[in-house]
Amino acid sequence: MTGTLYGVGVGPGDPDLMSLKAARIIAGAPVVAYFAKRGQPGNAYRTATGHLSARAEQLRFDYPYTTDLPVGDARYEPALESFYDMAGVRIAERLQAGADVAVLCEGDPFFYGSYMYLHDRLSTAHRCEVVPGITGMSGCWTRAGMPMVRGDDVLSVFTATLSENDLVSGLQVCDAAVIMKVGRNLPKVRAALTRAGCIDRALYVERGTMPDExxxxxxxxxxxxxxxxxxxxxxGEGGRR
Amino acid sequence: MTGTLYGVGVGPGDPDLMSLKAARIIAGAPVVAYFAKRGQPGNAYRTATGHLSARAEQLRFDYPYTTDLPVGDARYEPALESFYDMAGVRIAERLQAGADVAVLCEGDPFFYGSYMYLHDRLSTAHRCEVVPGITGMSGCWTRAGMPMVRGDDVLSVFTATLSENDLVSGLQVCDAAVIMKVGRNLPKVRAALTRAGCIDRALYVERGTMPDExxxxxxxxxxxxxxxxxxxxxxGEGGRR
Incomplete structure (x- = not known):
């Protein structure tokens, strides 16, 4: 009897926006695993903490290098790969010992989530169940009071790590856009939005639904x-009724 | 003391995927409103029904014409407009009488949701709070076991009502795509995906997370x-680690 791996989306940050299913699985899991940046509590952990069982084993995995390596450094990709390998091995040990493991994921696990790298490694040999979550972007446009897409609007989701030219050409062929993971890329994002003619409609949202939004x-x-x-x-500016 | 209008996202269909906040607001609302197709229980209602208070007043609004008018018929838009006007007036009466009103919304209210047409009409004069929900598309890719976007993948969301040419040109400039509201448009969608070279990766999901998915x-x-x-x-086929 091996355990089940749960990839649990905890939503955009407000604990109250977790699904009933996510809250129940997290409360019942004998092992809870999550990724975090070194020196920080971890966003998914912070969202879920009120639901964790005091008896649960916690597996915390600290990302290697986050902002301390220059962008594009050749050491980054292999370090991340062995990081996910190591996390997968440690989680697989618990599953093989018969324990269910809940991996806490910000937003929705299959939408730009790190959980996917564990899923790649573990879903062939282990029973996996993914619980979708409210995405960070839904949390942000809701808090901004901003109806996002309607009618035939085309929505595109970009990451701010794309080149300025790629952002401009993408922005020119959609009606509504989300640019995620802004980090240090705000000057580039601003330039792209200006060239694409949509800077005036653009809103900046930081840590939407969290206390410090x-x-x-x-x-x-x-x-x-x-x-x-x-x-x-x-x-989007889709048809109003 | 006027009431508050709540636009409550109930998620993709499985009642267990409603947020804790949505479930609490729905259970406590003295008036619950929802849209539905004539002769059907209504998807949002079906999702939320286990949480409704027996004492709540239910305002059901049946969409005018759904499949009985030909596409593009000139009567469609004005009929929808007066439909939303009428629903807004009836909800405003309850708000003015001091009752909170929870509008049940499939998926996420600000993401292609009909709630937006009420929000347009009521949010200037009334206190409104929107509760985001897990989108139908998240529910679908989760049930399909399909990691959707990772790394720098660009995701675009289209409606199947777009022209075949617009679908093709949009598909050619993204890495991952969702085509919503398929309805009678499957032959056109198939043709567009074939021309854009991504028919082999395409998955069809109907009523994801519902009992008859x-x-x-x-x-x-x-x-x-x-x-x-x-x-x-x-x-998407974004970088694997």
Missing amino acids: RIERLCERSDAPSPYFALVLVP | RIERLCERSDAPSPYFALVLVP
Whole structure:
């Protein structure tokens, strides 16, 4: 009798936006695993903490190098690969010993989530169940009070790590856009939105639904580095009824 | 003391995927409103029904014309407009009488949701709070066991009502795609995916997370009319680690 691996989406940050199913699985899991940045509590952990059983074993995996390596450094990819290998091995030990393991995931596990790298490694040999979650972007446009897409609007989701030219050409062929993981890329994102003619509609949302959220029109926001959990929203202008 | 309008996302269909906040607001609301197709229970209602208070007043609004008018008929838009006007007036009466009103919304209210048409009409004069939900597309890719986007993947979301040419040009510039509201448009969607070279990766998902869900590779699915709650998923092929 081996255990089941649960990839549990905990939603955008507000613990109250977790699903009933996610809360139940987290409360009942004998082993709870999560990724976090060194020196920080971890966003998924912080969201889920009120639901964890005091008896659960906690497996915390600290990401290797986050901001301490220059972008594009050749050591980054292999380090991440062995990091996920190691996490997969440690989780597989618990599954083989018969324990269910709940992996806490920010937002929705199959939508840009790190859980996918564990799923790749473990889903062939182990029983896996994924619980979807409310995405960070849904949390952000809701908090901004911004109806995002309607009618025939086309929505595109980009990461801010794309080149300025790729962002511009993508923005030109959609009606509504989300640019995720802004981090240090705000000057580039701003330039792309300006060239694509949608800077005036763009909103900057940082840590949406969390206690320290910030919401500003992008044209009023400085280019200072932003957290990873910041995104830019451009709402659609689809047919009003 | 006027009431608050809650736009409550109930998620993709499985009642267990509702958020803790949505379940609590629905259970406590003295008035619960929802849209439905004539002769059907209504998907949002069906999802939320286990949480409704027996004492709550239910306001059900039946959509005018759904499949009985030909596509593009000039009577459609004005009929929908006065439909939303009428629903807004009836909800506003309850708010003015001091009652909170929870509007049940499939998926996420600000993501292609009908709730937006009430929000347009009521949010200036009334206190509104929107509760985000797990989108139908998240429910579908989760049930399909399909990691959707990772790394720098660009995701685009289209509606199947777009022209074949618009679908093709949109599909050519993204890495992953969702085509929503398939309905009678499957032959056109299939043709567009074939021309864009991604028909082999495409998956058809109908009523994902609901008891009668169906998941098939699109190339194995017939062109028979599909329900409104059917979508096509093309997963990204972003960098694996």
